[in-house]
Structures are given as structure tokens and as C-alpha cells.
Amino acid sequence: MKYDTVIGLEVHCELKTQTKCFCGCKNNFGDQPNSNCCPVCLGFPGALPVLNQKAVEYAIMAGLAFNCSINNNTVFERKNYFYPDLSKAYQISQLEKPLCVNGYVEINVNGKTKKIRLNRIHLEEDAGKLIHDGIGGTVVDYNRGGVPLIEIVTEPDITSAEEAVAFLETLKNTIAYTGISDVKMEEGSLRCDVNLSVKPAGSEVLGTRTEMKNLNSFKAVYRAINYEQKRQIEEIEDGHKIIQETLRWDDSIGETKSMRSKEDSQDYRYFPDPDLLPVYISDEEINKIKSKLPKLPTELKAEYVGYGLSDYDASLLTESKEISDYFNEVLEKVNQPKLVANFIINETLRKLKEEENKIEANRMAELLILINNNEISTTAGKQVFEEMWKTGKDAKTLVEELGLKQLNNDDEIKKLVLDAISNFPQSVADYKSGKTSAIGFLVGQVMKNSKGKANPQKVNEMLKAELEK
Ligand SMILES: [Zn+2]
Known part of the structure; x- marks a missing residue:
């Protein structure tokens, strides 16, 4: 039998x-x-x-970034549970009137876009952190207790591990652009719970779901989903029932383990926090917050495509705020989107895989201006880029030191062109008999004799002019 997988995510994100x-x-x-x-x-x-x-402002920014409606009236409730990471024995959270409702996140998987609906984004406080010492003892750090957190809850629109990871990547990147969180999964400022069930393909009835808690890397989410959907299908095929429970994903052995049977919201005995008044947020205040929202990756991407960049290149440049900020800054000084994009994508991004950016935007702009003004060739520019990265010297100094200045002098180029014509009569004859491709060989000779410095466009033009004489 074929099965459909139904996944909903709850993402916790600490606010900065x-x-x-x-x-x-x-x-x-x-x-x-x-x-x-x-x-x-x-x-x-x-x-x-x-x-x-x-x-509150940051939570609203998240809601606006993900297309939510913002509730003008919002209430904080106590969620009661007894656990050592929670010194108050309740967490201040939101149930009935969360700050943000009904948004969506657009994801892209295998070239297809899909909207993942959001049920809500609410504001709550984080619990403390339990640290297991590995020899049977556990200690607690309450520094994290009370840190503001948003919980982003999706509708069960996700159907695979690939979609879940694409959702989290888009979510993480967009939040990073808003600046409301540093979204570091390794420091726990972004954590994810996965609700998953399976059902016979096409069936309208949802299966019983399990919840996997606190997954702290995209890889863990991917592996956990693939493991859990397979486990549930095997259970059903063996004639067993799926038990609604909370599971812990053990990344080291690649299995889920039962933690406890799942609580429903009534088990938490939610009630309005009597110490906190209901909060009213006017439309005016919401608009004010909206005006503080920076340009988001989807918006920037559309802008870049408008500059004539490919969809793919625009995606690469908006994969992080650091990169799009850098691109924008260089572009401001060198208004050549394709040249700037090509250099950042092919050179800077390649280097960034290993180390931090070594070339500030204004110095990168100086290099690209030399290329754009034909003072050096693109090939020489790449060599200069490497040296700038290595030595920290500026582009102009390196062009002098390395002798890379492009040869633009018409008389000198013409001399090289005439030399090539007299040294290779066969190629000239070939060209004149109709084999126009023979010009490529002659261009190559001129470039070689100029040690790669002649302006290739000029060489081409002059050779053609001479050959057609
Ligand atoms: Zn305190």
C-alpha cells in the first residue's frame, strides 16, 4: 500500500x-x-x-515577515507543567489570542514553489536549560528561563523531509534578515518540533501523530522525518496502532525513543496570567513596526532579477543578509550588476566556504572598476582578487606589482597584429578563403605575445580590419 506523510512543524526562535x-x-x-x-x-x-x-515588536515583525494578520488584542496565559527546567512551574505563553495568525511561507523544492500555511506565531518565555553530566547527574541553568521566544506553528502542509528542510531554511534566512534573532541552531536559538503522521495515499482521514522534540539541526530534522515515517508505516503494516506520544530523536544512533505519552492542551490547565493585562496594539503601531522591517530575501531576489540577473544567481545572492548587503554595497559604487554578481558568486562565495570575507566592499569596488574601465582583463582581475585576499593589498598596487595593466595602446596592439599576420600566412590564407574561424588562432597568437595583456576586443577588431583589407 502507498502512504502519504503529513507533517506540521513547531519552530521555537529566541528573540535577540x-x-x-x-x-x-x-x-x-x-x-x-x-x-x-x-x-x-x-x-x-x-x-x-x-x-x-x-x-512584542520583534514578534510582530516576524508575523509581518511571514504574511500573518496581527491581532490588535492579545492575551498572555500561564501554561502549567511541573519540570525542573521551569522554576515557576508555569510558562507564560499564549493560547487563545496569539499575536499573529494565518500567515504563510513560500518554499521552493525541486524548482516548484509551494505555500506552507502558518497557523500562528505567538510570544512566550523560554524555559531553563537542563545539562546532563553523562554520569547520571543533571544540573540546571536558569539563564535561559524567561528569554523571549516566538513559536511558529505551521498547518500540516508539509509532506516530506525535503519540504521540511526547505521550510526551515527559508524561515531561518528570513528571520536573519529581520534581525530579530541570531537563529543559531547550534546555540539553541532556533529549535524545531516535528508532528508527523501517515495515512493511506489519498485518504481524507489523518492518522495518529507523534511529536519529535527539540531537533537542533537541519540534518537531524531530515533524518528524523525519514526514520519516523518509515517506522509508522511498518507499525501499521504489522497490524499495530500508532500511539500518540512524544518522542526524542537520538541523532547518534538515528532512532526515535518514547519520552512520554503526549499531553493535550487541557493537561496544561491554561488560564490568563492574572499578573499581566491584556495587550492592545493599534493599527498605527503595527504600521510603524512594518516600516522598520528591512527588505526581505524574496523582495531582494525580485529586485535582482529586475537588474537582469538569473533567478539562480539572485537566489545565491540572497542566501544570507551578509552577502546581499555586500552585493548592494559594491553595486552602489560599480553600477554593473552582472559584473558584480559574477565576481561575488564565482570568487567571493567560493572563498567564503573556507574563511571570512577578507575584502571590504569599497576595495572590491575598486577592483571591479578597473575591470569595467578595461584597465585590466577579467582574467587578470581574478588573479588580482586572489592576491588581494592573500595579501590585503589594494587592487591598483597589485596591478602595478604584477604588471597586469591591460594593453590598450592602438599602435602597440597594431604592431602585434601585423607581426601575427606576417608570421602565419597560412592562417591568413585560410581566413581569406572563407574559413573565418582561422581568426581565433591569430587572436591567440597576439594575446600570447602580449603576455595576455592586450585588450582582446581591440585585438579582434584590428585583426579583422587588417584581414579584410
Ligand atoms: Zn529575571
């Missing part, structure tokens, strides 16, 4: 605010454990939370 969501403690990854804590985020009796305005 200065302070925590409901108190003034620092929001800083990597500090001394339990140094950024106070009575509010630890939940001491009588301590009162105060909502961080910046966190």
Missing part, C-alpha cells in the same frame, strides 16, 4: 532582545550559569512580571 521577556535580566547566551536571574524569572512569590515591549 537586550533583556528577558518579563524582567530586566540580561538575555545573553554563554554567560556564567544562573548569573542572569531574578525573583521575577525564577518565580518567587509576589514577584510581578512586566512585558518587554521590544519582544
